[in-house]
Amino acid sequence: MSRTGLRIILILLTLLIAVAIPILADGNSEIRKAAEAESYPEMAEHYVRAARRLPWRTDLYELAGHAYFHDRDFAQADAMYGIAHEKNALTPAGWAAWGDVNFLNEEPSRAIEIWKQGLEQAEFLPGLYQRLAYAVQDQGEFSLAAEYFQAYLERDPNDATAHYRLGLLLTLTGSPSAWMELLAASQLDPQFGPPAETLRSALSLAALDESSSQQFVIIGAGLGLVGEWQLARAAFESAAQADGLNAEAWAWLGEADQHTGSEGIEALNRALALNPNSAVVRGLRGLYFERVGNSSQALSEHQAAALLDAKNPQRYFSLGNAYALNGDLIRALETYQYAASLAPEDANTWRTLAEFCGRFGIHLNDIGIPAAQRAVALDPKNSASEDTLGWLWYLNEDFPSAERHLLAALALDAQNASAHLHLGMVYMQTNDRARALSEITLARDLGHPQAGALLEQLSP
16 A cells, blocks of 8 residues: 555544544433433433434433333334334333333234234343233233233242232133132232132032033122123123023123123113013112112112012112112111021121111111121121221210221221221321321222322311
8 A cells, every 4th residue: 555545544534533532422421411311301312312423322222212101202212112123222121111102002902013022032021921911811812811921920930910810811711720820829919818719619609500601600700709890791701602591691791891881781681681580680780770870770670689589688788779779768777677687697797787877877876886796796807897896886976986896807907998997087086186197098008999088188
């Protein structure tokens, strides 16, 4: 190479370095500014500027996406993750977050596709299986959801919630593995114990019935009892498909429709046409008319249900409630008393009678409190019964007795939100503001719907 050529190359290198150094300095400065930014949009903008100045730092687009995600600017976050994907720079966390922003932006199908792509990478977050399980369940793909939960649990066998969700999905099919998953969930986390036991009972009862349609009805009712109405509806739909003449299947389908966003009256009318002499059909129709505010029709349906199932106290409690909705508290109380008399050794029936008296503030001394006392005597380890008795003493303005029973309720179950609320109300009446605030705050944190309003009253 000639001396002239070498001089030209050196000059060009010098010029290139002279140009590159400020660009490098600007890029690194933008990264520092991103770390010091006071808002997520500002942080994202700095990361984008840095990425443009430092083209080999493709990871900065994902960081910009994270910043936009935190700011809930899902469209911009999606764009940044898309650029990172094009540059093969998405990390396992980036794949998860890219799907998340689409799911939160109400584009579940695109989110599912992104998460599936994420699973195809050499490295991925096991949480993608969980995300996919919930997403495909929302779309009614229950078998596929179960497969994703199973895959997730192979990687994290100690996740109680995942065991419970898998157990619910397997319950829908009557799988013998359902109870094992529900049991595992309850052993890992005691909060899943009561719903798991409810579903175990449903599975056991279903196994005793020879009709596949009725098996689905029993399983669906169990799922409904634990609040899983989407799955319950699928069970009732299967019941109706297995036997289109099963009136109870159609009635329960109408009930599930109401819990999942539909009116439900069409299925309920079909149930009535199939069997007007079914207590289940008439009772569920009564609940429907209560919800839509047609109290007179609700009363008629509950009267029919009680006549058809005359030894079932729950039918009379429903009838008593219908009388109350129609303004006839005398008949309502008489009906509640009759319901309790049908199961005199059942603490729940006496507690229900006591709660009715408390709800309407009637006959506390002669009916309500004695009923609650009987419930406690029949089942002294029941926190709900102690809570009810304490609440009635509160309504009767015997605050020492109220406090004693409410503390007993909490000794039996420290997570009893209702007892915390009622105890806070007692302390409000006895001018113990500090303890009132503490108990009502606990009630709110445990999910009691009335506690927040009471806290506002106590706020200075």
